[in-house]
Amino acid sequence: MNWTKFPRKKTWVWAILLVLLLNVAVIGALAAQETGGEEKPEGKRFSAFHVWILGGGGFGFVLLLPIELLSIATVATVIEHFVSIQRDKLVPPEVVVELETLLDEEQYEEALNVCESSKNYITNIVGAALARVGEGYDAMAVSAEGATEEQNLKLAQKISWLSLYGNLGPMMGLFGTVVGMVMTFQVIAESTGSPSPGELAGGIFSALVTTVWGLLVSMPALGFFFFFKMKVQKLTFELSGVAMEIIERFKPVQEGK
Secondary structure: OOOOOHHHHHHHHHHHHHHHHHHHHHHHHHHHHHHHOOOOOOOOOOOHHHHHOOOOOOHHHHHHHHHHHHHHHHHHHHHHHHHHOOHHHHOOHHHHHHHHHHHHOOOHHHHHHHHHHOOOHHHHHHHHHHOOHHHOHHHHHHHHHHHHHHHHHHHHHHHHHHHHHHHHHHHHHHHHHHHHHHHHHHHHHHOOOOOOHHHHHHHHHHHHHHHHHHHHHHHHHHHHHHHHHHHHHHHHHHHHHHHHHHHHOHHHHHHHO
């Protein structure tokens, strides 16, 4: 089974289910809190679903929906990274053994075919070097270094999506906050008398809910971004060394000629 393709097919499903379960848990806890206290004889009451999922309803839901979709994208990306950013996924042990065996037997063309048929971090680097095996060790080393930089850049770009989500979350929440305050001041401006607290609460309500959601997306996204950033830095340092060890076996052969 090709685990590198698994996240693209299944991660979004798991992310949506996880976000829905978290929402259900939050709504259940809030609903229990609402029913646990004394009932107010007067005043309008909103369900937890109406508050935290629908954003108060109407225009509040329009403001909240993009942030909810961003939360799903964040969860999906985190799950995908946990599955794919692992040493055994980037450098499968069986592929390394197969490459070393073929290179020991000087079956360079077969080794290059393995690199082309099994694309991953190590095969992309070794394959770039083997493509120039007839030009000598120096040319192979230069090609391997270029491929290593390219693979490291791809991993850095891969995790940068979490940084984007983490910065978009509070910005989208702030946008909802500003829009909600504009709606509130519009009610004040259009009122012939003193508006009631209920008339002003709608805009403030939507503003605060979008702010909370923006922070709920931002904090985990940025936290996981720095977690995976440190993990990628460690892995790229180790794995680039593995690739260079494979290529170093050509050095004495080239020098001995």
